[in-house]
Amino acid sequence: MSPYITSARSPRFWSAAVTAALALCLAGAGQASAADVNNVKNSGFESGLGGWTCSAGSGTTVSSPVHGGSAALKATPAGLDNARCAQTVAVQPGATYTLSAWVQGGYAYLGVTGTGSTDVSTWTPDSASWKQLSTTFTTGSSTTSVTVYTHGWYGQAAYYADDVSVYGPDGGGGGDPAPTVPAAPGGLAVSGTTSSSVSLAWNAVSGATGYNVYRDGTKVTAVTGTSATVTGLAASTSYSFQVTATNAAGESAKSGAVTGTTAASTGTGGGTLPKHAVTGYWQNFDNGATVQKISDVPSQYDIIAVAFADATTTPGAVTFTLDSAGLGGYTVDQFKADIKAKQAAGKKVIVSVGGQNGTVSVRDAASAANFADSVYSLMQTYGFDGVDIDLENGLDATYMTQALRALSAKAGPSMILTMAPQTIDMQSTSNAYFQTALNVKDILTVVNMQYYNSGSMLGCDGKVYSQGSVDFLTALACIQLEGGLAPSQVGLGLPASTRGAGSGYVSPTVVNNALDCLTKLTNCGSFKPSKAYPDLRGAMTWSTNWDAASGNAWSGAVGPHVHALP
Numbered sequence: 150m151s152p153y154i155t156s157a158r159s160p161r162f163w164s165a166a167v168t169a170a171l172a173l174c175l176a177g178a179g180q181a182s183a184a185d186v187n188n189v190k191n192s193g194f195e196s197g198l199g200g201w202t203c204s205a206g207s208g209t210t211v212s213s214p215v216h217g218g219s220a221a222l223k224a225t226p227a228g229l230d231n232a233r234c235a236q237t238v239a240v241q242p243g244a245t246y247t248l249s250a251w252v253q254g255g256y257a258y259l260g261v262t263g264t265g266s267t268d269v270s271t272w273t274p275d276s277a278s279w280k281q282l283s284t285t286f287t288t289g290s291s292t293t294s295v296t297v298y299t300h301g302w303y304g305q306a307a308y309y310a311d312d313v314s315v316y317g318p319d320g321g322g323g324g325d326p327a328p329t330v331p332a333a334p335g336g337l338a339v340s341g342t343t344s345s346s347v348s349l350a351w352n353a354v355s356g357a358t359g360y361n362v363y364r365d366g367t368k369v370t371a372v373t374g375t376s377a378t379v380t381g382l383a384a385s386t387s388y389s390f391q392v393t394a395t396n397a398a399g400e401s402a403k404s405g406a407v408t409g410t411t412a413a414s415t416g417t418g419g420g421t422l423p424k425h426a427v428t429g430y431w432q433n434f435d436n437g438a439t440v441q442k443i444s445d446v447p448s449q450y451d452i453i454a455v456a457f458a459d460a461t462t463t464p465g466a467v468t469f470t471l472d473s474a475g476l477g478g479y480t481v482d483q484f485k486a487d488i489k490a491k492q493a494a495g496k497k498v499i500v501s502v503g504g505q506n507g508t509v510s511v512r513d514a515a516s517a518a519n520f521a522d523s524v525y526s527l528m529q530t531y532g533f534d535g536v537d538i539d540l541e542n543g544l545d546a547t548y549m550t551q552a553l554r555a556l557s558a559k560a561g562p563s564m565i566l567t568m569a570p571q572t573i574d575m576q577s578t579s580n581a582y583f584q585t586a587l588n589v590k591d592i593l594t595v596v597n598m599q600y601y602n603s604g605s606m607l608g609c610d611g612k613v614y615s616q617g618s619v620d621f622l623t624a625l626a627c628i629q630l631e632g633g634l635a636p637s638q639v640g641l642g643l644p645a646s647t648r649g650a651g652s653g654y655v656s657p658t659v660v661n662n663a664l665d666c667l668t669k670l671t672n673c674g675s676f677k678p679s680k681a682y683p684d685l686r687g688a689m690t691w692s693t694n695w696d697a698a699s700g701n702a703w704s705g706a707v708g709p710h711v712h713a714l715p
Contacts, residue, residue, distance in 0.1 A: 186316070188324040189313050190236065190322075194220045194311065197210050197220075200236050201234050201236050202235055205227065210223070216253075217312050220311075222299070223309050224307060226307070235297065235299075237294050237295070237296050238294060238295055238320065240295055240317070243287070244318045245317060246315050248314070251280065251310065252273060254275065255306035255308040256272065256273070256301055256305045257272065257276075257301060258271070258301070259299050266286070266288065268286070270284070273579065275306060278374070278581060279311075281359070299313070314397065329356065330400070331398075331401045332401055333393065334375075337350075337405060342409060343591060345383075346379060346381075347409035348377070349407070350376040351376075357396055360374075362392055363393070378550065380587075380588075391405070392404045422452070422594065424714075425711045426452055428450070429453055430454045430456045432693075433472050438698045439694050439697035439698045441694055441697060442479055442484075443487035444487040446491070447693070448494065449712075452499065454499050457503060465509070465511045467520065467527070468523065468527070469500055469531065488533070492534070499537050500524070501536075503538065516548065517552035518555060521552050525559045536553075536564075537568065538568045538569070554592070566589065568585075569599055570582040572598060577628075577632075586634060590634065590635070595638050597641070598625070598626075598629065600616070600642055600653060601653025602651050602652055603652075608620070608621075609625075610627075618674060619666060619672070619674040620675055623666045623676055623678060630667075636685045637684045637686050642689040643660055643703075649695035660707050661706065661710040664685065667685050668685050688707050688711055690707070
């Protein structure tokens with residue numbers, strides 16, 4: 150969403166050809182055998198760039214952030230350079246190797262050339278935390294060396310890489326020693342509970358690249374950090390939890406067990422919303438769309454997201470100031486009274502945090518607490534029912550999860566929690582935005598992904614779909630539906646008019662056809678989901694103001710259709 154220009158966020162145009170070429174399937178790292186070694190030299194960049202060559206002087210080493218050891222690679226794309234850093238690695242002919250690396254920051258790619266068979270690569274969108282890329286390759290019958298590389302993407306932020314490995318038979322060229330199985334984690338403790346979840350934390354283990362969490366002896370999740378929230382639990386029930394540490398050499402013994410007991414049931418997130426709901430963003434500014442009071446918003450909208458709360462000088466904290474002058478003298482007292490009137494009519498009014506120009510940053514425990522405290526203060530001051538997360542400049546899944554859970558504990562089970570990620574943010578469950586949504590699934594109302602200003606994207610079937618079609622909406626929604634969100638937590642976010650976004654506007658008929666396809670398997674395009682999702686939450690638009698500027702054509706057509714869904 151954007152407070153200052155008509156588009157909801159700055160466009161990132163990806164051609165279908167580029168997207169298809171780069172979006173290769175990411176294969177999980179296999180467990181190394183006893184004879185396997187890491188054939189990469191200076192894999193953790195502890196010796197600077199020794200053994201590595203970076204294009205156009207794009208690479209350097211840094212002491213923070215690092216994934217392991219005391220150093221990592223930082224490579225910065227510039228102009229026509231994509232910051233490619235490479236190393237020639239000795240290998241054995243006719244052998245299979247696992248290539249992996251940990252990356253963070255901007256768009257990051259990992260690949261290998263000169264295999265003598267099929268060269269492979271994998272990639273990830275920009276990430277606020279360390280993420281492992283991994284794939285496998287087999288060398289040709291006469292191949293004795295390959296070139297391993299990382300690179301970023303033109304015009305994007307710098308990326309970081311660490312702990313690069315090519316595990317497999319010893320190629321004879323030397324390399325870093327293979328890891329040993331890590332020790333069992335210590336310090337496991339319950340850090341929080343709700344009626345349906347238990348949050349855990351533990352101490353980091355040297356040499357570990359990930360951790361597995363067990364509930365009553367059964368593995369339930371895998372994480373890369375030292376905390377996790379186990380969801381989907383029964384209220385007022387005790388569970389036993391253990392954690393193991395993992396790396397390429399294997400999995401540690403289980404930690405000591407702790408018992409977590411869920412709270413008594415107090416309801417679920419979402420309050421008294423209808424089964425199918427329409428969300429609209431209300432602009433607290435004048436950018437050429439129709440200026441509105443809250444009372445002017447049509448009754449078709451079930452959730453009204455007030456855009457936007459602004460960052461303060463206190464890390465993580467937000468504030469809200471009504472633009473009375475820009476809204477024709479709309480007073481704070483009128484604003485509050487209009488919110489109460491909407492609520493009396495069964496509507497929900499929430500405050501949205503972020504937007505295209507939003508600079509709110511929640512990246513440590515202190516800023517998470519500041520975020521929760523400040524949003525709760527706004528809820529008390531103005532009567533907001535909850536919060537919308539529309540952070541388009543990245544978020545940290547660990548600390549945003551902490552912030553939202555702290556806010557939920559203050560606000561109670563009736564709090565409305567919505568999100569409006571960009572399409573690129575929901576392409577994979579490993580993305581920080583998607584992780585956050587899954588982490589707070591038990592208190593999450595709906596994710597209204599922005600299906601605009603994005604260019605072509607991958608659908609859940611691995612095919613590339615062009616923005617502005619029924620297939621684009623359904624095949625991308627399918628990723629969320631198959632990735633762990635409940636159908637009631639998935640909504641379709643579209644512009645209300647051609648002026649509401651830089652690209653991606655579709656007619657209300659296309660929106661309604663996509664809703665029919667997802668809920669009833671009718672009016673589909675070439676993509677058809679494997680099953681119907683009759684509990685799909687509904688649709689969202691940017692914005693009620695642009696809708697009004699077009700005679701409320703969007704809400705007049707989409708609203709009744711949403712409310713008539715099965």
